Amino acid sequence: MRNFLMSGAALVLISGAGFMVITKPQHVDAAAFAALTPDPAHGKEVYDAGGCASCHWAPGAEGEARDVLSGGQSITSAFGTFYVPNISSDPAEGIGDWSTVDLANALVKGTGPADEHLYPALPYASYTHMVPQDVADLRAYLATLPADPTPSKPHEIGFPFNIRALLGGWKLLYLKPDWVVTGPLTAEEERGRYLAEGPGHCGECHSPRDALGGIDRSRWLAGAPNPSGRGRIPNITPGGLDWTKDDITEYLTSGFTPDFDSAGGEMVYVIDHFALLPESDRQAVAAYLKKVPAVETQPGDG
Known part of the structure; x- marks a missing residue:
């Protein structure tokens, strides 16, 4: 029994050490x-x-x-x-x-x-x-x-x-380096993907999360509860947003929807910044959003 306990303790220590090694902070290549x-x-x-x-x-x-x-x-x-x-x-x-x-x-x-x-x-x-x-x-x-x-x-x-x-x-x-939306994509759509999935981090708000707080990629950009507790952040896949590329570009420029409504909440600040980008970048994001796989809005999503 003593040997068994010692072996078990050793296994726990080795497993713990292994976990610490593979989960230690990672760094970029400085070169x-x-x-x-x-x-x-x-x-x-x-x-x-x-x-x-x-x-x-x-x-x-x-x-x-x-x-x-x-x-x-x-x-x-x-x-x-x-x-x-x-x-x-x-x-x-x-x-x-x-x-x-x-x-x-x-x-x-x-x-x-x-x-x-x-x-x-x-x-x-x-x-x-x-x-x-x-x-x-x-x-x-x-x-x-x-x-x-x-x-x-x-x-x-x-x-x-x-x-x-x-x-x-x-x-x-x-922490995955692979893209959510894969090709074939045009050069414009690839630029839009870089902006939307990268620095623009659209999925951080517009995608639901699992119990550990990770993004559910199976419902990428399909909408999510608002962290503030007030309503939901909308589905912006083609399954929930039927706007044209020009409609999306205009929204990212002026904040106005095709129905002459206007952006609200945190999206106001997103548009304030996106409006300062070259128009080609806003068009690229719009082109990317038209390529995102459609996810239908589920009952109760609002």
Whole structure:
């Protein structure tokens, strides 16, 4: 019996060690960023495509203050309340001393500069598609924005979700480099896929999630409960949205629907940023959405 218990204990230790090894924080290949020449002007486009400000501006910020990325907004979930961090240029409380590789690790791998797992309230499951040049350009643009010394608020998360090591297992399940919508796609549709599945992270809001908080890819963009508890985020597959490509492009430009209604809620901020992108990018996203497999809206989805 003693030998059996010792063998069992050894197996548990080995299994635990193996789990820690395969779920340890991952990092990008730093060499992929070494020879890049950052373009802050293009970084502004990446910033707008990702809607960085709409999450990271301070609660109640208006006008130019929305580019002071001091954080503080709350994100309520079944796992607790997450507070959006300060990503301003402040070197102590923000990310002013982060390198491009530091930012890439956070966006693409969900790994912080202290080699810690980041919570997927940061939509790195989408940002994992971002190419190195876009990350470098974004870092260059963020460096031009104001610094703010406001400390980031700690998350309010209970056990066991406050154990960051468990996020390594979550990443094994959900941090996938493959595209949801596969070809054949035109060059325009591929650009739209990159924007929608990557920096634009459309699926993070418009797709339902499973019990572990991972996106249900079988109902990609088919709508989901609004985290605020007010209504639902709509189905934007062809099974729930019968707009033309031009209709979608116009909506992403002006916020007006074909029925002369207008965008509401968080979508207002998405459109504010998307409207600043080249029109070709809005057309590309519209073309992509017409290629997404149709998923019918289920009874009760609203």
